[in-house]
Amino acid sequence: MKNPITKGTVTAAMLTLVSFACSDKFLDVPATGQLALSQTTSKAGLEALLLSSYAQLNGRGFSRATSSFNWVRGSVSGGEANKGSNSGDGGGNTNFSTFQRYEILPTNGDINDKWRGMYEGISRANAAIRALASAGPDLTATDKTRITAEARFLRAHYHFELKRSFNMVPYIDESLDYGSGIEKVTNATDIWPKIEADFKFAVDNLPATQGAVGRANKWAATTYLAKTYLYQKKYTDAKTLFDQVIASGTTSDGKKYGLVENYTDVFNAAKDNSQESVFAIQAAVNTGDVSNSAQELDLNFPYNTGSNGPAGCCGFFAPSFELANSFRVSATGLPLLDGSYNTGANQLKNDQGIDSKTAFTPDAGPVDPRLDWSIGRRGIPYLDWQVHPGLDWIRDQSYAGPFSPKKFVFYRSQDKSLTDGSSWTDGYSAINYNIIRYADVLLMAAEVEIEAGSLETARNYINQVRTRAANAATWVKTTDGKNAANYVISTYTTAFASKEAARTAVQFERKLELSGEGHRFFDLVRWGIAAPTLNSFLAYESAKLPTGYSGAKFTAGRDEYFPIPQTQIDYQGKDILKQNPNY
Known part of the structure; x- marks a missing residue:
């Protein structure tokens, strides 16, 4: 040959x-x-195969919608953000406006990339498992067990992503040569049991600590298994595991899980892999390849910032009016759980349609302090760059609205050191994305405690999250050290009146705490409230941005899941892959 x-x-x-x-x-x-077989059977070769599966977490080689971050599906489809930029930007294979309006067709290139990217991650995990059968003498039995467990953890993660994105999908293990055209696997069987089995193996066989930060450990697997139970409403099983994680869980290098003191440190590249990080996509810059960075976020910065702002492009991922309003609080510092934040004077004052040269005074009403670590808005300091100037940093307010993304933006002091300047934008940063972080764990645990009838334990978990946000020393400040806005936040000081009241509280707390982190859409679907919540959102947001939301409607019984990509049905055969209902 x-x-x-x-x-x-x-x-x-x-x-x-x-x-x-x-x-x-x-x-x-x-x-x-x-690679030749001899290159993959040594310890170094097997570790490289395993790391190649980790590398697929950010969706490299495919579209931005492929990443396990899910900012497009989780946050844009979840109503937390608009596509942003303008109506003409992001066409073709990055047409995120279809995710915004729930007009996703089986021929959409992004959903095909999501499918392919997740199965690529699975293929790489399976390759590592298969290669272990021919492992060389430098690999110990302990190494073999650990590598198998890590690979099965990653395989479970990618299948989990496919399950909640497409629902009925093929499960592929190391015994199958999927994608070669030789073996075809149907999507007729629910894969939750297989995902559980992989995570259980990881729980039983991964070490509590790892030799390298970022690798999955026993506690990451325990948490992910609990999350898998939660999605299936197996609350008792999930509670047992969440209890273990909260009591004993440690990061990959042995730090006890906990909330970091400063909320914004969770999104600061210099503070990555803290005790709040349970499992994260690891980002690195200046490595010679920008795909090692948070490359899926390269569009998500204020537009036209010049030398006084980050990246300079492109205005995508603009927080929605509805999300901004959600941070309104009562005079006592509790969220407006009755939905009145979208009415009258409760709506957050903004500079929509106001030129940056025209005087503007930001909202003076009480707001949750997490607002200004989550959303860039006019008149408020934008990290260490400058005060957000409003319209000058927005490409098209009539399409995107007046707000800028802020959580996953680098600081001016980090430019060129924690960003990669080798490409067209400094937007390739070293900020990790936490697929699971400890605040998320506490709020998932609160959910299962509510279903178990332990409303007081749930209240305690919610209050831990709110207490961290109430640390006034960490709030956004002006240059003279004053609070940048009227920040007011308190804990729930009285018992929840009912399970329903407790559910409302924890669901809204997830919206505030985890906004813009790709969870919202999937939360709404698993809570069974996606259709009413998102159609209410569309009615409100479309009045503000009629161009961006023209004809938008969420259809119950269809839009909870992506269609199976038509390309995959054509390749595998319609007798092998069945299309999701109503597509």
Whole structure:
């Protein structure tokens, strides 16, 4: 069989020809683009195979909608953000406005990329497991068990992503050669039991601490298994595991899980892998490849910022009016759980349609302090860059609204050190994305406590999250050290009146605490309230941005899940892959 010589090997091959003109050994060039078995059976080779599956977490090689961050599906479809920019930007294979309006067709390229990207991650995990059968002598039994457990954890994660995105999908393990066209697997069987089995194996076989930060450990697996139970409403099983994590869980390098003191530190690249991080996509910059960064977020910055703002482009992922209003609180500092935040004077004052040269005074009413760590708005300091100028940083307010993304934005003091300046934008940053963080754990645990009837324990967990947000020393300040807005927040000081009241409280707390982190849409679907909540959102938001939301409607019984990509049905056969209902 011929060994191909690529452009990168031509010079070396020619030098070899000069030295060995009388020999044919120069023809023995290893094939490029693939690994020989001997390269994958050593400990180093097996670790590399495993790490390649971790590398797929940010969706590299596919579209921005492929990442396990899910900012497009989880937050844009969840009503936390508009697509942003303007109506003409983001066409073709990044047409995120279809996610905004629930007009997703089986032919959409982004959903096909999501499918392919998740199965690529699964394929890489399976490759590591298969290679273990031929492991070399430098791999110990302990190493084999750990690598298998990590690979099965990652395989479970990718299947979990597919399950909650598409619902009925094929489950692929190391025994199958999926994607070759030789073996075809139907989507007729619910894969939750298989996901559970993989996570259980990881729980039983992963160490409590790891040799490298970012690798999944026993506690990450325990948490993810509990989350899997929660999605299936197996509350008793989930409670047992959440109790263990809260009591004993530690990060991959042995720190006890907890809430960091400063809310915004969760989104600061210099503070990554804190005790709040349970499992995260690890981002790195200045490595020679921007795909190692938080590359799926490169569009999500204020627009036209010049030298006084981050990245300079592109105005995507603009927080919605409805989300901004949600941070309104009562005079006592509790959220307006009755929905009145979208009415009258409770609506957050904004600068929609107001030129940056025209005087504007920000809202003076009481707001949750997490508002200004989550949303960029006019008149409020934007990290250490400058006071947000409003319209000058918005590409098209009539389409995107007046707000800018803020959570996953780097500081001015970090530019070029914690960002990658080798490409077209500094927007390739080193900020990790926490797939699961401890505040998320507390709020998921609060949910299961409510269903178990332990309303006081649930109140305690919710209050832990709110107490961290109430640390006045960490609120956004003006240059003279004063609070940048009228921040008021308190805990729930009296018992919840009922399970329903407690559910309302924890669901709204997840909206505030985890806004813009890709959870909202999936939460609404699993709570069974997606249709009424999102259609109410659409009615409100479309009055503010009629162009962006023209014709938008969430259809119950269809839009809870993506359609199965038509490309995959065509490839596998419609007798193998069945389309989701009503597509």
